[in-house]
Amino acid sequence: xxxxxxxxxxxxxxxxxxxxxxxxxxxxxxxxxxxxxxxxxxxxxxxxxxxxxxxxxxxxxxxxxxxxxxxxxxxxxxxxxxxxxxxxxxxxxxxxxxxxxxxxxxxxxxxxxxxxxxxxxxxxxxxxxxxxxxxxxxxxxxxxxxxxxxxxxxxxxxxxxxxxxxxxxxxxxxxxxxxxxxxxxxxxxxxxxxxxxxxxxxxxxxxxxxxxxxxxxxxxxxxxxxxxxxxxxxxxxxxxxxxxxxx
Amino acid sequence: xxxxxxxxxxxxxxxxxxxxxxxxxxxxxxxxxxxxxxxxxxxxxxxxxxxxxxxxxxxxxxxxxxxxxxxxxxxxxxxxxxxxxxxxxxxxxxxxxxxxxxxxxxxxxxxxxxxxxxxxxxxxxxxxxxxxxxxxxxxxxxxxxxxxxxxxxxxxxxxxxxxxxxxxxxxxxxxxxxxxxxxxxxxxxxxxxxxxxxxxxxxxxxxxxxxxxxxxxxxxxxxxxxxxxxxxxxxxxxxxxxxxxxx
Numbered sequence: 001x002x003x004x005x006x007x008x009x010x011x012x013x014x015x016x017x018x019x020x021x022x023x024x025x026x027x028x029x030x031x032x033x034x035x036x037x038x039x040x041x042x043x044x045x046x047x048x049x050x051x052x053x054x055x056x057x058x059x060x061x062x063x064x065x066x067x068x069x070x071x072x073x074x075x076x077x078x079x080x081x082x083x084x085x086x087x088x089x090x091x092x093x094x095x096x097x098x099x100x101x102x103x104x105x106x107x108x109x110x111x112x113x114x115x116x117x118x119x120x121x122x123x124x125x126x127x128x129x130x131x132x133x134x135x136x137x138x139x140x141x142x143x144x145x146x147x148x149x150x151x152x153x154x155x156x157x158x159x160x161x162x163x164x165x166x167x168x169x170x171x172x173x174x175x176x177x178x179x180x181x182x183x184x185x186x187x188x189x190x191x192x193x194x195x196x197x198x199x200x201x202x203x204x205x206x207x208x209x210x211x212x213x214x215x216x217x218x219x220x221x222x223x224x225x226x227x228x229x230x231x232x233x234x235x236x237x238x239x240x241x242x243x244x245x246x247x
Numbered sequence: 248x249x250x251x252x253x254x255x256x257x258x259x260x261x262x263x264x265x266x267x268x269x270x271x272x273x274x275x276x277x278x279x280x281x282x283x284x285x286x287x288x289x290x291x292x293x294x295x296x297x298x299x300x301x302x303x304x305x306x307x308x309x310x311x312x313x314x315x316x317x318x319x320x321x322x323x324x325x326x327x328x329x330x331x332x333x334x335x336x337x338x339x340x341x342x343x344x345x346x347x348x349x350x351x352x353x354x355x356x357x358x359x360x361x362x363x364x365x366x367x368x369x370x371x372x373x374x375x376x377x378x379x380x381x382x383x384x385x386x387x388x389x390x391x392x393x394x395x396x397x398x399x400x401x402x403x404x405x406x407x408x409x410x411x412x413x414x415x416x417x418x419x420x421x422x423x424x425x426x427x428x429x430x431x432x433x434x435x436x437x438x439x440x441x442x443x444x445x446x447x448x449x450x451x452x453x454x455x456x457x458x459x460x461x462x463x464x465x466x467x468x469x470x471x472x473x474x475x476x477x478x479x480x481x482x483x484x485x486x487x488x489x490x491x492x493x494x
Contacts (some may be wrong), residue, residue, distance in 0.1 A: 050394050069344035076337050090323050091309055097316035104351035147297050
C-alpha cells in the first residue's frame with residue numbers, strides 16, 4: 001500500500017513532509033485535510049491522528065504524526081534518500097536533532113501567524129503577546145544567523161547540502177512571505193545570512209519547494225501592496241479563524 | 248576524556264540526562280552550573296553552549312545541547328545502553344521521536360513553574376497566561392492519559408520498560424512536586440494512569456531517580472504544609488528569579 005500523507009499545504013510542517021517526499025522520489029498519496037473547514041477535527045481523522053494535528057502519515061499499518069518524527073522516519077524507511085537529509089553519522093545526526101528540538105522550543109514557538117502576523121494584518125489579538133512573540137522571533141532569527149549558520153557551507157551546521165532541519169525551518173519561515181513587505185523586511189532585513197540560506201534552500205529543492213508553496217504564494221499575491229493601515233482596518237480577505245486553524 | 252555533563256539538578260532536562268548516565272553506567276563528570284547565580288550566562292559557559300541553556304555535554308571534541316538530542320546521542324554512542332531506552336527498531340524509535348516532539352510542543356511548553364506554579368506560590372505573574380498554561384497542562388495530562396498511556400504496559404506507548412520519553416516526561420512532571428498538595432492533587436488527581444506511570448517510572452529507575460531529585464525534594468520539604476494563602480502573601484523562601492532561571 002502506498003504511503004499516505006495527510007496534509008494541508010497552508011501549514012508549514014505539512015509542506016515540509018510533502019516536499020521531502022517529492023524531492024526524494026517517495027511514492028505517496030496526498031490526502032488533503034482543509035483545516036479551515038475543520039476537516040482535521042472529524043472523528044474520521046481522529047482514527048489517523050487522535051491528536052488531530054497535521055501532518056500525519058500512514059505507511060501500511062504504521063501511523064505517525066509530528067512532522068520531525070515523520071521526516072526522520074521517511075529518511076530511514078525509504079531507500080534512495082540521500083545521506084545529507086539525515087546523515088548516518090552519529091555526530092552529524094545528533095547536531096540535526098539539536099536543531100530540530102531547538103526549533104520546537106524557539107522558532108516554532110513563535111507561532112508566526114498567530115501572534116506576529118495576525119496583529120500586522122489588523123486582526124484582534126493580544127498585543128502584549130504579539131510583541132513578546134515578535135521579540136522571540138527576532139531572537140530566534142538572531143540565533144540562526146549567529147550560531148546555526150556560522151559554518152562555511154550555505155546550510156545549517158555548515159552543510160553543503162540541505163538536511164531535514166533546513167527544510168523544516170525554512171518552511172516555517174516561509175509563513176513570513178504573506179506579510180506586508182515593509183514589515184517582513186523589518187523582521188528579516190538585519191539577517192543577511194538567514195536571507196541567503198532561505199534562498200539557497202529554496203533553490204536547492206526547486207522545483208518542488210516552489211510547487212508546494214503555491215497556495216501560500218497565492219495568499220501572498222492577494223495581500224500584496226495592501227498597506228498595513230488598510231489591513232489594520234479590515235482590508236484583507238482572510239479570516240482569523242482560517243489562519244489559526246492552520247497553525 | 249570522560250564525558251562532561253553541564254547541569255543544574257533543579258532543571259528537569261538536566262536531571263533526565265544525569266539519571267540516564269547513572270542508570271546506564273555511563274562514566275561522566277557532572278559540572279554544576281547554578282542558574283540562580285547565572286553561571287550558565289557566563290562567557291565561559293557560552294564556549295560550551297552558545298545558547299546558554301542546560302543541560303549540555305562535551306564528549307571529547309563533540310559538544311551538544313538540547314536534552315532530547317543528548318539522550319539520543321548517549322543511547323547510541325555508549326555501549327551497554329539497554330535497547331528499551333531508545334529501540335533500534337525503526338517503528339518503535341519513530342514513535343518515541345513522536346512523543347519527544349509532542350512533549351516539546353505541549354507539556355514542555357506549559358513551563359510548569361513559570362506560569363502555573365509561580366502564581367500558585369503567590370508570585371507576581373500574568374494571571375491570564377497562568378490560566379492558559381494551566382489549561383494547556385491539563386490538556387497535556389489528558390492526552391498522556393488517554394493516548395500515550397493507552398497501551399497494555401505501564402509505560403508510554405504500551406512499553407514494559409521505560410524509554411527516554413518516559414524519563415524526559417516524568418522528570419518534567421516532577422516539577423509539580425513542589426506544589427501545595429491540594430493544588431497538585433487538583434491537577435493530577437483525575438489522571439490515574441498518569442499517576443501510576445509516574446510511580447512505575449520512579450520505581451523502575453530507582454535509586455538513581457530519587458537521588459537526582461533530592462534537591463527538588465528539599466525544596467518540596469521547605470514548602471510543605473504552607474497554605475496557599477500564606478504563600479500568596481510571600482511566605483515562601485524561593486525567589487521568582489531563582490525559579491525562572493531554572494526553566
